[in-house]
Amino acid sequence: MKLISFGISGFRGFSENSMETINIGDLTALIGKNDAGKSTIFDAMDVFFNGIGNADADDFHIENDGTQASKIVLEATFSSESFIVQLETVDTDLEKEGLLDKSGNLVIKQTITKLTKAGVKTSIGAYLPDVPELADLYTLTNSKLKDRFKEIQKKMILTAGIRFQRQQIR
Structure with missing residues:
Protein backbone atom coordinates (compact mmCIF):
# COMPACT_ATOMS: atom_id res chain seq x y z
CA MET A 1 0.00 0.00 0.00
CA LEU A 128 -21.27 0.66 -0.73
CA PRO A 129 -23.34 -0.93 -3.48
CA ASP A 130 -26.00 1.30 -5.02
CA VAL A 131 -28.77 -1.19 -4.30
CA PRO A 132 -31.77 0.19 -2.38
CA GLU A 133 -32.26 -2.99 -0.33
CA LEU A 134 -28.64 -2.82 0.85
CA ALA A 135 -28.34 0.94 1.45
CA ASP A 136 -28.80 0.70 5.23
CA LEU A 137 -26.67 -2.40 5.91
CA TYR A 138 -23.91 -0.51 7.70
CA THR A 139 -26.42 0.98 10.16
CA LEU A 140 -27.95 -2.33 11.28
CA THR A 141 -27.22 -4.06 14.57
CA ASN A 142 -25.82 -7.57 14.39
CA SER A 143 -29.19 -9.25 15.04
CA LYS A 144 -30.97 -7.12 12.42
CA LEU A 145 -28.14 -7.78 9.99
CA LYS A 146 -28.63 -11.52 10.47
CA ASP A 147 -32.37 -11.11 9.84
CA ARG A 148 -31.67 -9.15 6.65
CA PHE A 149 -29.25 -11.84 5.50
CA LYS A 150 -31.95 -14.48 5.93
CA GLU A 151 -34.41 -12.35 3.90
CA ILE A 152 -31.89 -11.89 1.08
CA GLN A 153 -30.99 -15.57 1.18
CA LYS A 154 -34.68 -16.54 0.81
CA LYS A 155 -35.06 -14.18 -2.17
CA MET A 156 -31.94 -15.63 -3.79
CA ILE A 157 -33.20 -19.20 -3.34
CA LEU A 158 -36.60 -18.28 -4.79
CA THR A 159 -35.00 -16.43 -7.71
CA ALA A 160 -32.62 -19.32 -8.40
CA GLY A 161 -35.55 -21.77 -8.25
CA ILE A 162 -37.54 -19.72 -10.77
CA ARG A 163 -34.54 -19.53 -13.13
CA PHE A 164 -34.00 -23.28 -12.80
CA GLN A 165 -37.68 -23.98 -13.60
CA ARG A 166 -37.56 -21.68 -16.66
CA GLN A 167 -34.46 -23.43 -17.96
CA GLN A 168 -36.05 -26.87 -17.56
CA ILE A 169 -39.21 -25.80 -19.40
CA ARG A 170 -37.30 -24.65 -22.47
Whole structure:
Protein backbone atom coordinates (compact mmCIF):
# COMPACT_ATOMS: atom_id res chain seq x y z
CA MET A 1 0.00 0.00 0.00
CA LYS A 2 1.38 3.35 -1.06
CA LEU A 3 0.30 6.92 -0.30
CA ILE A 4 -0.85 8.42 -3.64
CA SER A 5 -2.47 11.68 -2.51
CA PHE A 6 -2.95 13.80 0.57
CA GLY A 7 -5.71 16.37 1.07
CA ILE A 8 -5.68 19.33 3.45
CA SER A 9 -8.51 21.65 4.50
CA GLY A 10 -8.68 24.15 7.38
CA PHE A 11 -5.02 23.73 8.35
CA ARG A 12 -2.84 26.87 8.59
CA GLY A 13 -2.80 28.44 5.10
CA PHE A 14 -5.28 25.94 3.65
CA SER A 15 -8.86 27.25 3.70
CA GLU A 16 -11.66 25.25 5.30
CA ASN A 17 -13.83 25.97 2.26
CA SER A 18 -12.05 23.58 -0.09
CA MET A 19 -9.89 20.47 0.04
CA GLU A 20 -6.48 21.00 -1.56
CA THR A 21 -5.04 17.70 -2.76
CA ILE A 22 -1.36 16.98 -3.32
CA ASN A 23 -0.75 14.06 -5.68
CA ILE A 24 2.18 11.92 -4.64
CA GLY A 25 4.19 9.85 -7.09
CA ASP A 26 7.29 7.70 -6.83
CA LEU A 27 9.29 10.92 -6.59
CA THR A 28 7.57 14.06 -5.38
CA ALA A 29 9.31 17.40 -4.91
CA LEU A 30 7.82 20.42 -3.16
CA ILE A 31 9.35 23.59 -4.55
CA GLY A 32 8.48 27.12 -3.50
CA LYS A 33 9.59 30.34 -1.89
CA ASN A 34 10.12 30.62 1.83
CA ASP A 35 6.81 30.76 3.67
CA ALA A 36 4.93 29.25 0.70
CA GLY A 37 3.55 26.34 2.74
CA LYS A 38 5.94 23.46 2.00
CA SER A 39 6.53 22.70 5.68
CA THR A 40 2.79 23.05 6.36
CA ILE A 41 2.15 20.04 4.11
CA PHE A 42 4.64 17.94 6.06
CA ASP A 43 3.27 19.21 9.39
CA ALA A 44 -0.26 18.23 8.30
CA MET A 45 1.01 14.77 7.38
CA ASP A 46 2.70 14.55 10.76
CA VAL A 47 -0.60 15.33 12.51
CA PHE A 48 -2.41 12.76 10.35
CA PHE A 49 0.07 9.92 10.82
CA ASN A 50 1.37 10.65 14.35
CA GLY A 51 -1.58 12.27 16.09
CA ILE A 52 -2.49 15.71 17.39
CA GLY A 53 0.41 15.89 19.85
CA ASN A 54 2.33 18.14 17.46
CA ALA A 55 -0.66 20.38 16.64
CA ASP A 56 -1.81 23.52 18.44
CA ALA A 57 -4.76 25.92 18.26
CA ASP A 58 -2.86 28.18 15.84
CA ASP A 59 -2.99 25.37 13.24
CA PHE A 60 -6.69 26.05 12.57
CA HIS A 61 -6.89 28.25 9.44
CA ILE A 62 -7.77 31.94 9.89
CA GLU A 63 -9.88 33.36 7.04
CA ASN A 64 -9.36 36.87 5.65
CA ASP A 65 -12.30 38.15 7.74
CA GLY A 66 -10.60 36.89 10.92
CA THR A 67 -12.84 33.87 11.52
CA GLN A 68 -11.12 30.68 12.55
CA ALA A 69 -11.85 27.38 10.80
CA SER A 70 -14.20 25.15 12.79
CA LYS A 71 -12.36 22.03 11.70
CA ILE A 72 -9.26 20.64 10.06
CA VAL A 73 -9.79 17.85 7.55
CA LEU A 74 -6.86 15.69 6.47
CA GLU A 75 -7.35 12.94 3.91
CA ALA A 76 -4.87 10.27 2.82
CA THR A 77 -5.48 8.10 -0.24
CA PHE A 78 -3.57 4.86 -0.60
CA SER A 79 -3.27 2.60 -3.62
CA SER A 80 -4.52 -0.83 -2.76
CA GLU A 81 -2.13 -3.42 -3.99
CA SER A 82 -3.74 -6.73 -3.28
CA PHE A 83 -2.98 -8.11 0.14
CA ILE A 84 -4.86 -10.27 2.59
CA VAL A 85 -6.10 -8.97 5.92
CA GLN A 86 -7.47 -11.20 8.63
CA LEU A 87 -10.68 -10.28 10.42
CA GLU A 88 -11.03 -12.57 13.40
CA THR A 89 -10.20 -15.90 11.72
CA VAL A 90 -11.33 -15.10 8.17
CA ASP A 91 -8.92 -14.04 5.43
CA THR A 92 -10.33 -11.21 3.32
CA ASP A 93 -9.22 -8.08 1.49
CA LEU A 94 -10.21 -4.42 1.51
CA GLU A 95 -12.23 -4.72 -1.71
CA LYS A 96 -14.35 -7.60 -0.40
CA GLU A 97 -15.05 -5.57 2.73
CA GLY A 98 -16.22 -2.58 0.66
CA LEU A 99 -13.45 -0.37 2.03
CA LEU A 100 -12.15 0.90 -1.31
CA ASP A 101 -13.47 3.86 -3.26
CA LYS A 102 -14.73 3.60 -6.85
CA SER A 103 -11.14 3.86 -8.11
CA GLY A 104 -10.04 0.93 -5.96
CA ASN A 105 -8.13 3.05 -3.44
CA LEU A 106 -8.31 3.22 0.34
CA VAL A 107 -9.30 6.71 1.56
CA ILE A 108 -8.85 7.59 5.24
CA LYS A 109 -10.20 10.93 6.47
CA GLN A 110 -9.40 12.62 9.75
CA THR A 111 -11.62 15.46 10.94
CA ILE A 112 -10.30 17.53 13.85
CA THR A 113 -12.68 19.88 15.66
CA LYS A 114 -10.71 20.13 18.93
CA LEU A 115 -7.18 19.24 19.88
CA THR A 116 -8.36 16.47 22.17
CA LYS A 117 -8.77 12.76 21.59
CA ALA A 118 -12.56 13.21 21.49
CA GLY A 119 -12.18 16.01 18.94
CA VAL A 120 -10.55 13.76 16.34
CA LYS A 121 -12.74 11.54 14.16
CA THR A 122 -11.14 9.13 11.73
CA SER A 123 -13.17 7.43 9.04
CA ILE A 124 -12.67 5.21 6.03
CA GLY A 125 -14.64 6.06 2.91
CA ALA A 126 -16.54 2.88 2.09
CA TYR A 127 -17.90 2.18 -1.37
CA LEU A 128 -21.27 0.66 -0.73
CA PRO A 129 -23.34 -0.93 -3.48
CA ASP A 130 -26.00 1.30 -5.02
CA VAL A 131 -28.77 -1.19 -4.30
CA PRO A 132 -31.77 0.19 -2.38
CA GLU A 133 -32.26 -2.99 -0.33
CA LEU A 134 -28.64 -2.82 0.85
CA ALA A 135 -28.34 0.94 1.45
CA ASP A 136 -28.80 0.70 5.23
CA LEU A 137 -26.67 -2.40 5.91
CA TYR A 138 -23.91 -0.51 7.70
CA THR A 139 -26.42 0.98 10.16
CA LEU A 140 -27.95 -2.33 11.28
CA THR A 141 -27.22 -4.06 14.57
CA ASN A 142 -25.82 -7.57 14.39
CA SER A 143 -29.19 -9.25 15.04
CA LYS A 144 -30.97 -7.12 12.42
CA LEU A 145 -28.14 -7.78 9.99
CA LYS A 146 -28.63 -11.52 10.47
CA ASP A 147 -32.37 -11.11 9.84
CA ARG A 148 -31.67 -9.15 6.65
CA PHE A 149 -29.25 -11.84 5.50
CA LYS A 150 -31.95 -14.48 5.93
CA GLU A 151 -34.41 -12.35 3.90
CA ILE A 152 -31.89 -11.89 1.08
CA GLN A 153 -30.99 -15.57 1.18
CA LYS A 154 -34.68 -16.54 0.81
CA LYS A 155 -35.06 -14.18 -2.17
CA MET A 156 -31.94 -15.63 -3.79
CA ILE A 157 -33.20 -19.20 -3.34
CA LEU A 158 -36.60 -18.28 -4.79
CA THR A 159 -35.00 -16.43 -7.71
CA ALA A 160 -32.62 -19.32 -8.40
CA GLY A 161 -35.55 -21.77 -8.25
CA ILE A 162 -37.54 -19.72 -10.77
CA ARG A 163 -34.54 -19.53 -13.13
CA PHE A 164 -34.00 -23.28 -12.80
CA GLN A 165 -37.68 -23.98 -13.60
CA ARG A 166 -37.56 -21.68 -16.66
CA GLN A 167 -34.46 -23.43 -17.96
CA GLN A 168 -36.05 -26.87 -17.56
CA ILE A 169 -39.21 -25.80 -19.40
CA ARG A 170 -37.30 -24.65 -22.47
